Amino acid sequence: xxxxxxxxxxxxxxxxxxxxxxxxxxxxxxxxxxxxxxxxxxxxxxxxxxxxxxxxxxxxxxxxxxxxxxxxxxxxxxxxxxxxxxxxxxxxxxxxxxxxxxxxxxxxxxxxxxxxxxxxxxxxxxxxxxxxxxxxxxxxxxxxxxxxxxxxxxxxxxxxxxxxxxxxxxxxxxxxxxxxxxxxxxxxxxxxxxxxxxxxxxxxxxxxxxxxxxxxxxxxxxxxxxxxxxxxxxxxxxxxxxxxxxxxxxxxxxxxxxxxxxxxxxxxxxxxxxxxxxxxxxxxxxxxxxxxxxxxxxxxxxxxxxxxxxxxxxxxxxxxxxxxxxxxxxxxxxxxxxxxxxxxxxxxxxxxxxxxxxxxxxxxxxxxxxxxxxxxxxxxxxxxxxxxxxxxxxxxxxxxxxxxxxxxxxxxxxxxxxxx
Ligand code: GLA
Numbered sequence: 080x081x082x083x084x085x086x087x088x089x090x091x092x093x094x095x096x097x098x099x100x101x102x103x104x105x106x107x108x109x110x111x112x113x114x115x116x117x118x119x120x121x122x123x124x125x126x127x128x129x130x131x132x133x134x135x136x137x138x139x140x141x142x143x144x145x146x147x148x149x150x151x152x153x154x155x156x157x158x159x160x161x162x163x164x165x166x167x168x169x170x171x172x173x174x175x176x177x178x179x180x181x182x183x184x185x186x187x188x189x190x191x192x193x194x195x196x197x198x199x200x201x202x203x204x205x206x207x208x209x210x211x212x213x214x215x216x217x218x219x220x221x222x223x224x225x226x227x228x229x230x231x232x233x234x235x236x237x238x239x240x241x242x243x244x245x246x247x248x249x250x251x252x253x254x255x256x257x258x259x260x261x262x263x264x265x266x267x268x269x270x271x272x273x274x275x276x277x278x279x280x281x282x283x284x285x286x287x288x289x290x291x292x293x294x295x296x297x298x299x300x301x302x303x304x305x306x307x308x309x310x311x312x313x314x315x316x317x318x319x320x321x322x323x324x325x326x327x328x329x330x331x332x333x334x335x336x337x338x339x340x341x342x343x344x345x346x347x348x349x350x351x352x353x354x355x356x357x358x359x360x361x362x363x364x365x366x367x368x369x370x371x372x373x374x375x376x377x378x379x380x381x382x383x384x385x386x387x388x389x390x391x392x393x394x395x396x397x398x399x400x401x402x403x404x405x406x407x408x409x410x411x412x413x414x415x416x417x418x419x420x421x422x423x424x425x426x427x428x429x430x431x432x433x434x435x436x437x438x439x440x441x442x443x444x445x446x447x448x449x450x451x452x453x454x455x456x457x458x459x460x461x462x463x464x465x466x467x468x469x470x471x472x473x474x475x476x477x478x479x480x481x482x483x484x485x486x487x488x489x490x491x492x493x494x495x496x497x498x499x
Pocket of ligand 1: 119122123124125126127281282283284285444445446
């Protein structure tokens with residue numbers, strides 16, 4: 080039932096996006112690229128340390144309806160209307176836009192060089208610009224195109240709205256430019272777009288989740304080897320509840336980068352290539368050398384990597400109580416050692432943890448606001464949602480927003496039927 084309702088939402092969104100395309104561009108679209116947001120069950124702030132993460136795609140999507148557009152040689156561009164912003168941006172494709180890399184050269188270098196060009200466009204287009212640059216750097220022939228972007232992934236809520244935008248466009252460009260690209264390479268291209276064009280030094284989890292997740296599975300991703308294991312998670316009696324605190328504190332970009340460099344420093348002091356190579360015993364033995372802050376950061380990472388492995392085992396064996404404890408420990412570690420939580424997230428976690436039918440709950444994503452993830456027995460989900468929303472309002476004067484989801488399908492592309 081739930082699944083049918085959610086599929087209906089996806090169809091509505093597709094129809095809406097296609098209708099908007101026709102209205103804007105006076106012809107039907109030829110493709111619709113669809114990429115989901117993600118929620119991470121456990122394994123937070125470990126991807127850039129080479130650890131394992133356990134996200135799933137959510138039933139919230141970024142969709143791009145598009146069609147090619149004839150253009151004079153040398154003046155190709157992507158004309159993209161965003162329903163969220165209510166504006167069209169024209170993104171140059173190719174040498175005129177300064178984004179073309181040397182196909183035989185270093186894609187990273189080519190894209191980094193294009194950064195300055197991208198800053199002349201509004202913020203939301205940086206992701207798109209970065210993805211186009213990534214395809215050009217691979218030597219792809221990206222044609223001129225028109226597109227409409229629509230998203231049901233809450234923007235800036237820590238559910239990978241930006242990764243889903245990047246992945247939707249990359250999925251579209253692979254089709255329009257007839258480029259064969261492995262799913263993992265596509266995710267890495269999107270991650271690079273985010274680094275070089277949006278200036279966020281993110282790990283690889285979000286883009287991989289949007290590309291590689293499959294319906295009814297969690298994705299256990301080893302972020303060093305990039306080995307992906309699909310963990311079945313298709314229980315009718317359990318729901319994943321996402322609760323958006325609707326707060327976003329002091330811009331997390333700088334803090335995110337600082338966490339990342341703390342981890343790099345810890346790895347240097349411990350003389351390991353990545354923090355995932357360190358044991359808790361090593362971290363404890365180096366407490367003095369690391370200093371209090373970096374020691375706490377490192378302790379979070381090594382314990383979280385261990386929790387993620389145990390959580391995947393617990394899920395496979397149906398040991399839900401154990402999973403709940405691991406999620407609680409993860410939240411405490413993110414709050415106390417990693418210092419990426421905030422009072423609103425802590426409150427949401429405390430409120431949900433006290434409710435009947437809740438298996439586990441914790442903050443999810445980068446932190447400093449955004450969402451919590453709660454695993455809840457389906458029979459109790461509505462009562463939990465009502466109570467948490469009410470108490471959150473009472474304590475903070477704010478509204479939280481909530482939805483339940485089952486693990487959704489990663490990125491896909493559909494061709495729309497052409498009129499006869
Ligand atoms: C953000 C980043 C991810 C990951 C998470 C924290 O979502 O984009 O790469 O580091 O934060 O787990």
